[in-house]
Amino acid sequence: MGKLLKLRHLYVDRCTLLRYLPKGIGSLKSLQALDWPFKFESDDEALKLGDVGMMDQLQGSLEIAWLGKEDDESEMEKAQLGNKEHLSELKVWFHVARGEQRKGDDEIVKAMQPHENLESLSIGYCHGTTESLYWISTLHNLRKLDLYYWRFFEYLPPLGKLRSLEILEISGMDKVKKVGVEFLGREQEEETLFPKLKRLRFSDMSSWKEWEGITKDSSEMITIMPRLSSLEFVGCPNLKALPDMLYKITALRTLGIYLSPTLQYEYRKGVGKQWHNIAHIPNLYIDK
Missing domain, CATH: 3.80.10 (Leucine-rich repeat, LRR (right-handed beta-alpha superhelix))
Known part of the structure; x- marks a missing residue:
C-alpha cells in the first residue's frame, strides 16, 4: 500500500x-x-x-x-x-x-x-x-x-468570538454550576458576540443552576446572538431562569424546554413568573 x-x-x-x-x-x-x-x-x-x-x-x-x-x-x-x-x-x-x-x-x-x-x-x-x-x-x-x-469542565470556554459559528451544542458538563460572562468571550466595550449563531442546544447539564448575562450598563453597547433562531434545553433540572439578554433576540423563533422542571415551572404558559418574557416567541415547546 x-x-x-x-x-x-x-x-x-x-x-x-x-x-x-x-x-x-x-x-x-x-x-x-x-x-x-x-x-x-x-x-x-x-x-x-x-x-x-x-x-x-x-x-x-x-x-x-x-x-x-x-x-x-x-x-x-x-x-x-x-x-x-x-x-x-x-x-x-x-x-x-x-x-x-x-x-x-x-x-x-x-x-x-x-x-x-x-x-x-x-x-x-x-x-x-x-x-x-x-x-x-x-x-x-x-x-x-x-x-x-x-x-x-467547571466553566464553559469563551466562544462568543467565533465569528462563523452557526450551531453550538453543549452536553454532559456535570461540574458546570454557573455559565457566566466568560462564555461570551467579551474583549471590547462595543462588539457583537456569537454574530452568526443560529442554533444553541444545552443537554444533560445536571448541576447547572445559573446563567449570568451581561449587566444592564453594557446591554446597549453589546449585541449578543442577533441571528439565534432556535434555543433548546434538555435535562437541565436545576437551571432557574434564562438571562435577560435572550429575551431581546428578535430572530428567536423556537424555544424548547424538556426534562427541566424548574424552567418548566417558571415559564408555564400564562401563569409562570417568566411567561411574559417568552410569550412573543412563535414556537414554544415546554413539557408540562
Whole structure:
C-alpha cells in the first residue's frame, strides 16, 4: 500500500472485520480521502494517528476514537493537524470512563490544535479542562461545535468570538454550576458576540443552576446572538431562569424546554413568573 504514491481516495469504512490499516499508508502524501476512524493500536504494523503527519492533503472528515492511552499525546503531536488546511470536519472522542479524572487528556487536547480552516469540530468524553481548549478562538471558519460529556469542565470556554459559528451544542458538563460572562468571550466595550449563531442546544447539564448575562450598563453597547433562531434545553433540572439578554433576540423563533422542571415551572404558559418574557416567541415547546 505504501507504494501507491498517487493514491488520492481510500475507502474502507464498511470493512467491518478489518482490525487495522497497514502502517505503509502513512507514506501516501497525495491521499485526500480516508474514512478510517483512528483508534489506539498496539500492533507495530498498524497505521497510527501519528502516521498521518505527512498527509497534508487530507480533505473532508477525520475521525479519531478512544483516546486516553499513555502515548496518545505524542501521537497527536506527530499527526500535525495544524498543517491540514483542507480538513473541514474533525470528530474526536476519548475513552468513556467515569470516576477519577484521567491524566493526560489536557495535553492531548492542547496538541490537537487543528488548522483555522476547520468548519466542524466535535469532541466527547474528554477529562480535560477548559484551559486545554485555548486554541478554539483561532478557528475563524468554524460553523459547528459539539462539546459533550467533558465531566471535569467547571466553566464553559469563551466562544462568543467565533465569528462563523452557526450551531453550538453543549452536553454532559456535570461540574458546570454557573455559565457566566466568560462564555461570551467579551474583549471590547462595543462588539457583537456569537454574530452568526443560529442554533444553541444545552443537554444533560445536571448541576447547572445559573446563567449570568451581561449587566444592564453594557446591554446597549453589546449585541449578543442577533441571528439565534432556535434555543433548546434538555435535562437541565436545576437551571432557574434564562438571562435577560435572550429575551431581546428578535430572530428567536423556537424555544424548547424538556426534562427541566424548574424552567418548566417558571415559564408555564400564562401563569409562570417568566411567561411574559417568552410569550412573543412563535414556537414554544415546554413539557408540562
